[in-house]
Amino acid sequence: MPDAVITVENLSKSYLLGHRTGDHTLRDVIGREARNFTRKAIDVFRGRQVVQGDEVEEFWALKNVSLQVKKGEVLGIIGRNGAGKSTLLKILTRITEPTEGQVVLRGRVASLLEVGTGFHPELTGRENIFLNGAILGMTQREIRKKFDNIVTFADVEKFLDTPVKHYSSGMYVRLAFAVAAHLEPEILIIDEVLAVGDAEFQKKCLGKMDEVSRREGRTVLFVSHNMGVITSLCPSVIWLDRGSIREHGATRPIIGKYLAHKIPSLDPVVQLDCISRPHYLQDDRLRLGSLEWLSGLPLRHGEPIKARIHFKTRASVANVTIGIGFSTFEGRRLLTYETDFQDGFRPSIPRPGVHSVDITIDSLPLAPDLYDLDVGCRSGENHPLDYIPSAINLEVIPGPNTPGNIVGKDAAVYLACKWEWKCEV
Amino acid sequence: MQDVIVIEAGRRERNYWLDLWRYRELFRVLAWRDLSVRYKQTVIGVLWALIRPVLTMVVFTIIFGQIARLPSDGTAPYPLMVLAGILPWTFFSTGLSEASNSLINNANLISKVYFPRLIVPTATVVVALVDFLISFSILVLMMAWYQFLPGWQILVLPVFVLLAFFASIGPALWITALNVKYRDFRYVIPFIVQFGLYVSPVGFSSSVVPEQWRLLYSLNPMVGVIDGFRWCILGGQSGLYAPGLAVSIGVTAFFLWFGIRRFRAMEKSFADLI
Secondary structure: OOOEEEEEEEEEEEEEEEEOOOOOOHHHHHHHHHHHHHHHHHHHHHOOOOOOOOEEEEEEEEEEEEEEEEOOOEEEEEOOOOOOHHHHHHHHOOOOOOOEEEEEEEOOEEEHHHOOOOOOOOOEHHHHHHHHHHHHOOOHHHHHHHHHHHHHHHOOHHHOOOEHHHOOHHHHHHHHHHHHHOOOOOEEEEEOOOOOOOHHHHHHHHHHHHHHHHOOOOEEEEEOOOHHHHHHHOOEEEEEEOOEEEEEEEHHHHHHHHHHHOOOOOOOEEEOOOOOOOOOOOOOOEEEEEEEEOOOOOEEOOOOEEEEEEEEEOOOEOOEEEEEEEEOOOOOEEEEEEOOOOOOOOOOEOOOEEEEEEEEEOOOOEOOEEEEEEEEEEEOOOEEEEEEEEEEEEEEEOOOOOOHHHOOOOOOEOOOOOOOOOOOO | OOOEEEEEOOHHHHOHHHHHHHOHHHHHHHHHHHHHHHOOOOOOHHHHHHHHHHHHHHHHHHHHHHHOOOOOOOOOOHHHHHHHHHHHHHHHHHHHHHHHHHHHHOHHHHOOOOOOOOHHHHHHHHHHHHHHHHHHHHHHHHHHHOOOOOOHHHHHHHHHHHHHHHHHHHHHHHHHHHHHHOOOHHHHHHHHHHHHHHHOOOOOOHHHOOHHHHHHHOOOHHHHHHHHHHHHHOHHHOOOOHHHHHHHHHHHHHHHHHHHHHHHHHHOOHHHHO
């Protein structure tokens, strides 16, 4: 195909994973440690990749992926966490090399994986525009030419000579997106960047992307968990599942199948630390570790829920708020619970450690249906510390007091409240 | 015509040096970033680059010159001889320690953008070089104070600056690559630097080393560099021990080759490991 801008052929990528076998006797342990130490020492010396553990397993993050993207096409990429989306993007942006297969790219690639990458907190907004531009592959002359446009787009004129560490996180993302959006690459790769920033700025970004693809004939690859945005932006999608392409074609039917395929989790403990985070998170002082459903699963409408969130801090964090949210599969948030909502109490955690917070919901107002669970944490009003959108899929089933006639109706929230009848006869 | 990029296993290896040249602008910008950030939020800023060598010179002159009564090179004043050793040593040790941690300090860059990774540690050594040039002004002042005029040998000095650059970048490349996977190596560096200060002829002249041991002593690449510096700065007062210099250059060249080789072998997996 002559007008293919991206040609991917039989692309595969494997990682090595280490496993630990059971410990039996002290002698076994000593013998094993000695063997492992020798193996690691030899690996270090030879410069090979060293794997922790006793048995080494090969894991294929991508397996035989073939794909062609035409000039001006806007292609959405969907799939669950760990389906290989990030690995595919990392190979296309040359961050990591494939194990097998080949990719041919015609034109300059820019990716918004790297929004704000290389921003230095001590440097001013002006200096960071030049630094970030160079990291993204622009020449200094190009940046000077586009400098005014970038500043106007990001709306930060007043703070150009302020170090970016004093920026709000919204300003930070705006400036970062503005630099990346003015790179004018032939191929633009966008990975979940639009989850931050206010609604107005999101609209501006979506408009810019639309302009980039439609008017300028650039190719866009777009990864998102937000099916609404995917449907409105991308005429076609690929659905990645366990490292392979499961479906490739028109967006609507595939998204329908993808949503139907989501299976609700019934695991009483949700491991959060192994789920990859959105790329815009800059602060790693606090990491959410797991969420434990103390009152069990499935969740029942109108019934109480008790859950415990475990988290770790690596350094002192001030004014912490933790929250969970329920969203539709299209990415629309329906319900949010946050620790500071009623009393404004936000504890400060002075030193590294392992902590937990318990949440009790007296009566779950969500109507029986399938939902995505989002878990997040911030410091102060709006400084994001950790955020995991669609950590798992959950099913809410009817509770003992749920009237049979609400199941399958449109409303997402059914709340009890006080009614007073006055019937005049 | 637009450029065509082909990605496949092992491909990066073949275009390695060409790629490095293409990214020269990023190299400049990263060095500029490190420089402008270096003394932010410090009260006396760039004065740090002067205070450290001056204080070390005072202490070493008192300990080695006054208390231990070690001889200087020829008739050169002892403080001047010490300073001519401290400057290259500080350049080497800052370069080595900063470059060794450079990949980890730039982890977010490496896991998110592609560029030849060799740029990162090399740009850090350039920062150490600028520090060196600043502190060199002390030497000029000291020479004026002692009314000590250098000979023609001073013209050869850039060659030894380059040698010091290579001596620090070689091992640094190897260690920074290892550091990505095993953070153990960040504890090794302060040890090497502290230890090296005493086994290198910084506070004393290498002429105090007995003749039969000097060749062996030159296996330390900094011996050649510091001797070279003294020869250039103090003029004929400090004799240049040619076989020793050759050995030091040989060791430096070996580490440079070995460092680049190891770095390139491990470079591919940086983004997966960091």
